[in-house]
Amino acid sequence: QSALTQPASVSGSxxxxxxxxCTGTSSDVGGYNYVSWYQQHPGKAPKLMIYEVSNRPxxxxxxxxxxxxxxxxxxxxxxxxxxxxADYYCSSYTSSSxxxxxxxxxxxx
Amino acid sequence: xxxxxxxxxxxxKPSQTLSLTCTVSGGSISxxxxxxxxxxxxxxxxxxxxxxxxxxxxTYYNPSLKSRVTISVDTSKNQFSLKLSSVTAADTAVxxxxxxxxxxxxxxxxxxxxxxxx
Numbered sequence: 001q002s003a004l005t006q007p008a009s010v011s012g013s014x015x016x017x018x019x020x021x022c023t024g025t026s027s028d029v030g031g032y033n034y035v036s037w038y039q040q041h042p043g044k045a046p047k048l049m050i051y052e053v054s055n056r057p058x059x060x061x062x063x064x065x066x067x068x069x070x071x072x073x074x075x076x077x078x079x080x081x082x083x084x085x086a087d088y089y090c091s092s093y094t095s096s097s098x099x100x101x102x103x104x105x106x107x108x109x
Numbered sequence: 110x111x112x113x114x115x116x117x118x119x120x121x122k123p124s125q126t127l128s129l130t131c132t133v134s135g136g137s138i139s140x141x142x143x144x145x146x147x148x149x150x151x152x153x154x155x156x157x158x159x160x161x162x163x164x165x166x167x168t169y170y171n172p173s174l175k176s177r178v179t180i181s182v183d184t185s186k187n188q189f190s191l192k193l194s195s196v197t198a199a200d201t202a203v204x205x206x207x208x209x210x211x212x213x214x215x216x217x218x219x220x221x222x223x224x225x226x227x
Contacts, residue, residue, distance in 0.1 A: 092213075
């Protein structure tokens, strides 16, 4: 049961857009429309940003969007802001467990 | 709004059993529709799913931890609990409880650091 694959780090300047990928298999990301994305600031609990691939919980800015193609899910943040600097994790449903990605550190330059 | 709060010892000796409880407020565990999860994060590392329980008592565990993990639920107290046996220093981590829909967490507790040391 391997973790989902995310890039270790991404960066962007304020106002720019970035995309974080999350690659799994047909048994997890590719097999179900149940992928979530979490934002985690240092010392804080993760916060749900996207659920069921592309849905935003109430209160999450529409700058955050999610998508999926095949076995890879993506989180896009447009109009980067300083407060977006954080770690981001993807998560996927499988038939008998929950998988997390290794996490991506987003740096806002 | 649902809130979750972890509680339990912050220090556990090697070979002993780690025990944590998650108290849920703002919603009833027994109302159904959600799974109740434990997740941990080793210092400076990523998230690791430990397992989850449905209000009926059905459990699912991470295969890598399955032999040492027990998750239980007490609907009368609106709590669920984690027991991890035979702990070592490798079990030192921040432990989170969470509510999960379609098994993926939505609401999280603040987390509690458990250190395994003699």
